[in-house]
Amino acid sequence: MGKDTTMIESITILPGKNKLGIAEAFSRIDIYPGEIVGVVGPTGSGKSAFIEDIEQLAQADTSTHRSVLINGCVPDISMRFDPKKKLIAQLSQNMNFLADMTVREFLLLHAKCRGKNMNMVEQVVYHANTLTGEPITEDMNLTVLSGGQSRSLMVADVAFISDSPIVLIDEIENAGIKKHQAMELLSGKGKIILVVTHDPLLALLTGRRLVMKNGGVEKIFNTTDHETDLCVELNRMDSELFRIRERVRLGEEIVA
Amino acid sequence: MKVIVVAGTPGAGKTSVLLNTIKFLKEQQVKIAVAKIDCLYTEDQIRFKKTDVPTMIGLSRDMCPDHYTIYNMGEMVSFAREHTADMLIVETAGLCHRCAPYTTNGLGVCVIDATTGPNTPLKVGPFLSTANVVAITKGDMISQAEREIFRERVMEMNAGCRIIETNGLTGKGTAELAGCFAEAPVFNYSEDHLRHNAPFSICTLCVGEMHIEKKYHRGVLRHINGVQEYKGE
Structure with a gap:
């Protein structure tokens, strides 16, 4: 297919069913380059499964x-499986590497x-x-890296080696790393970003957010002006906490 | 009838992946029989029986489990026929990395655990390199990068195989795997051969015998009904 496979104009998610077998209440979700979309909801509500569907281009x-x-x-079909043609980079929730190298x-x-x-x-x-x-060097074994080191390396790997027009980020706030800097590294210009998060700072940073419940998309919110203002305030509090x-x-x- | 032979290391998730696939195929009205082979102990028949498919188990005991699978292929096929099945799924014990009980017209399916690390595909031998389909399990436990490296290593060992990322818990990959099962060629007991020879050692398969029909076998042989005998000089 060549060149047109790397040019992304949009991705579209068509509805499925929630865990109760009820059809999801949206007709389609279209996401365009430059957008950051949040995926929120309680544990077990289907956030990671939603991201997974995109990662494997579910049909x-x-x-x-x-x-x-x-x-x-x-x-x-080759876009689904061949890493050389893959358009999607994913930062999953895994906190450690298992590969012995x-x-x-x-x-x-x-x-x-x-x-x-x-x-x-x-x-x-x-x-x-x-x-x-905690410094990471090239000759360290992956399996000895701490949670923070592993996640940092995963973020940098996704940003530079998996560098793809669509980026899926699953609970980056759990990593114990600098989440804003990590988000900046991951969300290059013109990319489509989906971010699964429990963190209000990240959720309100997005343009809209999908609310998950029982394995299905329950609601779609556009971030309001009030929320955007609140996000600025929350960021100020967050830097204070960090300091x-x-x-x-x-x-x-x-x-004091 | 189609014969699907499923091999893989213990704990890789063969049974879980199969249970999802069987459920899917049953919904497509495919009539299935299962034969589960193990060495010393299994209780997987309880899990298979829950799917309501006729299930036969075989324990190889003192015989090489892959040779036992091949030696008893005739009985397993008869069992499936008695239950008017269109498809026999054989789940092997999968201990030995040296040989693979795949036959020329059976569908060879290798189930391999991604959490065992990217060097595993280089170590496991013919049950990976001669498989038609490689089902990678537990990919959700590792990073995308590690998954991609694992996949690349599988391709290095078996360039022509169909790789399917599966998950026994969520059912990921089930439809694709079921599709491969449905497209398997027709098995022919008297004409099918092993794809790969077993190690050169002590039994007739070990010394290069490739026929699967019973009359060609020598050595300590165990029948699926539990009778063990010695055939030879």
Whole structure:
């Protein structure tokens, strides 16, 4: 298919069924480049399954029966499975690597899988280190990395090696890393971003959010002006909290 | 009749993946019989019986489990015929990495656990390299990058296979896998051969015998009804 497979004009999610077998109450959800869409809802409400459907470009063949279209059409089957043609990068909730290899070997192998330039290792490790306080080096084994180091490396890997027009982010706030910087790395210009989150800061940062319940999309909210203003205020409080937390960590006394 | 032979390391998720696939195929009105082979112990028949398909179990005991599977293929096919099944699904014990009980006209399905790490595909041998379909399980437990590397390694070992990412818990990949089962060729007991020879060792299959029909076998042989005998000089 060549060039047209890399040009994304839109993705479309067509409704499936919730866990009770009831059809979802939307006709279609179209998402365009440059948009950030939130996915919110209680644990077990189907947020990760929603993201999964997009990751595998479901064609009514998953447990949710949803379908996903690219540029309004059913995507070519190779786009679903061949990592070299994949348009979707996913940061899942996993906090640890299971592969027994060094950081360098891992990044080289992944770059090969994605058909990317092999000299990105340094860049990825450099950016991973900006997200975590515990230094990561190329010769470390993946399995010894802490949760924060693993997530930072996963973020940098998704940002540079999996670099794709559609990015799916699952609960980045759980990582114990600098979430705003991580979001900035991941959400390049003109990308379609879906972010699963419990964090009001991230949820209100999006343009609209899908509310999940019982495995289905229950509501779709557009972020209001009031919420956008609130987000600015929450961000101010968050930086204040972050500043105090760092001082507590360093063993300082906090004075008003 | 179609014969589907499913192999994979213990705990990879063979039974869970199969239960989803059987449920899906039953909804498509496919008549299925299952044979579950294990070495010393199994209680998977309880799980299969819940799907309401005729299920036969076989324990290989002192015999090599893959040879036992092949040696008893005739009985398993007869069992499936008695139940007027269109499809026999054989779940093997899957312990030995050296051989694979796939036959020329059976569909060979390898179930492999992605959490065992990206070197596993390089280690497991013919049950991966001669499979038609490779079902990767537990991909949700690892990062997308690790999944992609795992997939690449599977391709290195078996470039022509169909890879399906499955999940025994959520049913991911079920429809695709069921589609492969439905497209399997017709099995022929007297003409089918093994795809890959077993190790050169002590039994007739081990020394290169490729016929599956009973009259060709020698050595310590165990029948599916529990009778064990020695055939030879």
